[in-house]
Amino acid sequence: METKIDQTLDCKGLSCPMPMLKLAKAAKGLSSGQVIEMLGTDPGSKSDVPKWCDKTGNVLLSKEDMDGGVFRFVIQKK
Numbered sequence: 001m002e003t004k005i006d007q008t009l010d011c012k013g014l015s016c017p018m019p020m021l022k023l024a025k026a027a028k029g030l031s032s033g034q035v036i037e038m039l040g041t042d043p044g045s046k047s048d049v050p051k052w053c054d055k056t057g058n059v060l061l062s063k064e065d066m067d068g069g070v071f072r073f074v075i076q077k078k
Contacts, residue, residue, distance in 0.1 A: 011040040030077040
């Protein structure tokens with residue numbers, strides 16, 4: 001079943017700490033259970049996003065490497 005994405009956050013081209021700051025800000029605006037997709041190119045995001053999810057209690061539904069050095073994270077707000 002395809003996960004419904006409520007918001008897409010484009011962080012491509014941004015370097016640490018901007019992707020995480022933008023993700024944290026965007027997540028504040030979501031309701032519990034809503035899903036945000038984050039696209040980024042910062043290699044640090046691959047470890048930062050899962051750590052942030054653990055710390056905040058949000059759920060990392062998926063993480064994948066896409067073409068062109070882009071990483072895709074799908075996160076559900078707790």
